[in-house]
Amino acid sequence: MRNWFETPLGQAKLDELQAAAETRVEKAKKSAVDRNRYNLRSYYAAKSTRFTDGWQSQESSADSELVNDLRVLRGRSRALCRDSSYAKRARSLCVANIIGTGIGMQAQVETTRGEKNARVNDEIEERWWDWGVADSCHVGGRLTFTNMEQQAVGQVFEAGEVFFRKHYVPFGNSRIPFALELIESERVADDYQVIGPIAPNSVMRMGIELDKFYRPIAYWFRERHRNDVRWLGEPDRLFRVPANEIIHVSVLNRWPQTRGEPWMHTAMRRMNDMDAYVEAEVIKARGHAMRMGVIETPEGTESLGTAQPDGNVEMEMEAGEVFKLNPGETWKDSISTSPNPQLDPFMRYLCREMAVGVGISYASVSGDYSQSNYSSSRLSLLDDRDLWRVLQTWFIEQFRQKVHNEWLRQAVLSRAIESIRVEEYGADQAKFEAVRFRPRGWGWVDPTKEVQAFKDAVRSNFMTLQDVLAMSGADVEEVLEQRAEEVELTKSLGLVSDADPGQVSQTGQEQKPEASDDAKPADGEESTEPDGEAPQEPAARRPLHLITRK
Numbered sequence: 001m002r003n004w005f006e007t008p009l010g011q012a013k014l015d016e017l018q019a020a021a022e023t024r025v026e027k028a029k030k031s032a033v034d035r036n037r038y039n040l041r042s043y044y045a046a047k048s049t050r051f052t053d054g055w056q057s058q059e060s061s062a063d064s065e066l067v068n069d070l071r072v073l074r075g076r077s078r079a080l081c082r083d084s085s086y087a088k089r090a091r092s093l094c095v096a097n098i099i100g101t102g103i104g105m106q107a108q109v110e111t112t113r114g115e116k117n118a119r120v121n122d123e124i125e126e127r128w129w130d131w132g133v134a135d136s137c138h139v140g141g142r143l144t145f146t147n148m149e150q151q152a153v154g155q156v157f158e159a160g161e162v163f164f165r166k167h168y169v170p171f172g173n174s175r176i177p178f179a180l181e182l183i184e185s186e187r188v189a190d191d192y193q194v195i196g197p198i199a200p201n202s203v204m205r206m207g208i209e210l211d212k213f214y215r216p217i218a219y220w221f222r223e224r225h226r227n228d229v230r231w232l233g234e235p236d237r238l239f240r241v242p243a244n245e246i247i248h249v250s251v252l253n254r255w256p257q258t259r260g261e262p263w264m265h266t267a268m269r270r271m272n273d274m275d276a277y278v279e280a281e282v283i284k285a286r287g288h289a290m291r292m293g294v295i296e297t298p299e300g301t302e303s304l305g306t307a308q309p310d311g312n313v314e315m316e317m318e319a320g321e322v323f324k325l326n327p328g329e330t331w332k333d334s335i336s337t338s339p340n341p342q343l344d345p346f347m348r349y350l351c352r353e354m355a356v357g358v359g360i361s362y363a364s365v366s367g368d369y370s371q372s373n374y375s376s377s378r379l380s381l382l383d384d385r386d387l388w389r390v391l392q393t394w395f396i397e398q399f400r401q402k403v404h405n406e407w408l409r410q411a412v413l414s415r416a417i418e419s420i421r422v423e424e425y426g427a428d429q430a431k432f433e434a435v436r437f438r439p440r441g442w443g444w445v446d447p448t449k450e451v452q453a454f455k456d457a458v459r460s461n462f463m464t465l466q467d468v469l470a471m472s473g474a475d476v477e478e479v480l481e482q483r484a485e486e487v488e489l490t491k492s493l494g495l496v497s498d499a500d501p502g503q504v505s506q507t508g509q510e511q512k513p514e515a516s517d518d519a520k521p522a523d524g525e526e527s528t529e530p531d532g533e534a535p536q537e538p539a540a541r542r543p544l545h546l547i548t549r550k
Contacts, residue, residue: 078158155184187225247402298329
């Protein structure tokens, strides 16, 4: 009997099985080629190897990362600003460069002809400065408006955010029913959770009610700080404030992000390491500074020390003393390796990493200019100033513009600004809200070269005078008005200066007074000056380079 596979039907089945096996092999080969091609085209940073086992790669939202860590980050950041010299220095630099002595304000209300309305603008500015004193603008009566600006930047640096509540009642002697309350981020009830929406299409996240577009609806605050001084058994009460009464100042790195994160969050670990390492080096140096030694006494040799009840032999030594050892005794001194010669370069490395995390140049945050020359110092200074200008714009948009608009509204409605009628303001609010904010500027790095460069740029119409003055935080109108007053004052006092516009020609060259007839040589008379030298002008008629009295 023949084998079934030798029959035509069996042979066909064998051919079918062989074709299927060949197909599977081809598919496996093609799959391997595709995998290799895919692996070759993948990102190197996305490869998983034994060297990346501890590298976290899960996806998460900004709020999911902050909800569990915000309180710890905030507490550690405040501790560093309180105890770490570098953190305190970085905070001070941010406040000094973003706010300085305050952000100036200049009203820009125009008439129907497009000209500046001096009467309205002057009154707005006067009422603003009157309101900016501590007794009027702050509900606690302790902070001026400039102080609140400085506090705001400092709080954002430390805690990542700060809140201001608007109160519509007059404080002090102010006629304007408007004042601000500064609220630290710890007072937000971030641990208060509600199961289900409080209102339709709303959600509660870390103490803030949000709609479906993540727009704040309301804020939940504690009446007092979580860890404030309180009596035993005093309850922790919460209250709800509508979002239109709160100004939330923070830097958002991702959207949607409900709460702000401390600016130092990437550098905090390194700052803590620096403090711990320096403390260990100091303890080590102190130990080595207390010099110690051991006297080795052979068996049967009398020791210089005094026998103790426990059988040990000890000897007291004072600074400057030298003992003669007994025969056979040897002195074994302790070897001091402090201070560590590698401490300085290692600390500079750590400080550079910390400075990059904070966003400030190493030279600025450390105060160490020994590692840089003029060019590198100037480059880092210019980079810092670019960052400060970005942050100044952020602060104006987040805080100053909102406060100004609300303050102006209350000032007009309360008739504190008499030159603006309520009907005119209601018809065109944007017209009266026009304002120019003047954040602080900085002096020139190389005044001799930069002043000449800006002078040429203004004359060539590459820049305006306002552009140049804005770099130092000045305003062109105020500078020109003050300059005109100075010129008139010098003329009224009979003073002459080479800075007087009348002493400079249209070409920019200094005009020299003509010499008197007595100083000119007569006809046929030779000059008494040496050959090749121009006649000297009389001292009394030379242009003055210092302000002197005629």
